[in-house]
Amino acid sequence: MFWADKIAADAQGYQVVNDSKTPSGRVHVGSLRGVVIHDVIYRALKHAGKPVKFTYGVDDYDALDTVPKYLDREKFKPYLGFPLCNVPSPGEGAPDYANYFIGEFFEIFEYLGIQPETYFLRDLYRSGKLNSHINIFLKNAHLVRQVYKQVSKADRQENWYPFQVICENCGKIATTVVTDYNGSEVFYTCQPDSTNYVQGCGHSGWVSPLNGNGKLPWKVEWVAKWDVLGVTIEMAGKDHSQKGGSRDVANAICRQVLEKQPPFHSPYEFILVNGTKMSSSKGVGSSAREIANLLPPELLRFLMLRTQPRTVINFAPNYETITRLFRDYDTLISKYKVNPELTEELMSLFYAQLGDEVKVFQPFDYSTLISLLQIPRLNIQDEVVQRSANSLTEYDQFIVNQRIASAQRWLEDYADQEEKLVLYLEQVPEKARGLSSEQVTYIQKLAENLECATPWEAESLQTVIFSTTKQLNIPPADAFKALYLGFLNKEKGPKAGGLFSYLEKSFVISRLQEITALYY
Secondary structure (H helix, E strand, O other), X not given: OOHHHHHHHHOOOOEEEEEEEOOOOOOEOHHHHHHXXXXXXXXXXXXXXXXXXXXXXXXXXXXXXXXXXXOOHHXXXXXXXXXHHHOOOOOOOOOOHHHHHHHHHHHHHHHOOXXXXXXXXXXXXXXXXXXXXXXXXXXXXXXXXHHHHHHHOOOOOOOOOOOEEOOOXXXXXXXXXXXXXXXXXXXXXXXXXXXXXXXXXXXXXXXXXXXXXXXXXXXXXXXXXXXXXXXXXXXXXXXXXXXXXXXXXXXXXXXXXXXXXXXXXXXXXXXXXXXXXXXXOOOEOOEHHHHHHHOOHHHHHHHHHOOOOOOOEEOOOOHHHHHHHHHHHHHHHHHHHHOOOOOXXXXXXXXXXXXXXXXXOXXXXXXXXXXXXXXXXXXXXXXXXXXXXXXXXXXXXXXXXXXXHHHHHHHHHOOOHHXXXXXXXXXXXXXXXHOOHHHHHHHHHHHHHHHOOOOOOHHHHHHHHHHHHHHHOOOHHHHHHHHHHHHHOOOOOOOHHHHHHHOOHHHHHHHHHHHHHOOO
């Protein structure tokens, strides 16, 4: 059984699946993993006929703790330590910083067919929905301190209270420390040295903690959200799920202070880009927007789902990785066509869809499109039609157009020079002038053999290319190197049979003869 279906099978009663994000900057693709995982759990519950709601929170009362490198530091430095919702928007179309960055993320939700009920922490605080929980945690501060010590070995002083006020003088929330509570007001100080990235102003005073005047620390806030929203399922990333980590602390607070069971939880792993964990505030890694621009929505969902949640995804949009992603997806489409029974293997394909139906199509190889797009004077639409086994349906054409756009984007934004084809059409490349006598003999013989090659298609041409190496007993690696040098001026390239099939037969044979003529 697929992992999400197991969770759904075990769930009893009405379920609320929740996830959230702090919009501290441009949201990286790694954050999409949690979103897709929670969306699939929600869909699995619906699939199983269980009553369920999916909510997604914007933690916009968190402080701005760094200025992302792609923003004007001088403009935003004065707002370090402010709640994100109180920081100006970096661009037009949004009223504040939090809305600006989460707005882009929510556009990607729509692109991926994800439709949770969204909420903003500012609204929960300012509307008073968290007031009763703020009072509970302040009155039971001793229990919260106890949990921190027992679970995460973090000592909190006897006069530490789980609350941060928005300073009435400077507007910062990151620098305030609450040291007393009289049942209706807290006493706080905006401490100059409470954080290492911004100074507090030194102001102190008594203020009500209610109706948006401040916030709970996020591990405590997490528990309050669970209770207010009725959350029953919320997964967490590996960093929060370590022994003694954030989730363990939150679970213990839930049990010991509220005397309630925490939501179901199972950790999921990171998405790495070339082995580096991504951070939205530091601007590290590919943004969710960039990857959504590159991949069709089903392929982006599939990227998240073809790997078990507890397994790291190391994503690098290089040629090998991206072509394998499309190839793996097409393999499952082909299997589903033969037998549309939703086996465990096919569930990642099912949940990759934007709706509850797997729409089959005639796959067209993505790596071939990358090559075709680089052949001069080639009409790619005509070429796709000629190379397709059957006539294309309207949906087939839609998928092909999606893939052409993706392949073009990949070539423009991600392909290394070594991964690009630069066909030398006018003259023999310079590097083809340094072939060995064995390679020249191979080139000469291949030109003769290709005269009789029929049909002029990738597989049959690849067969001729290989059979010629056997005929002359030349190592295939040396033979292919000679071909690539003769057409691309580099030692590696796509399948030679495929490359030749994109070109006119007369041109290929003529080029091989021109190379031979250099040596005789």
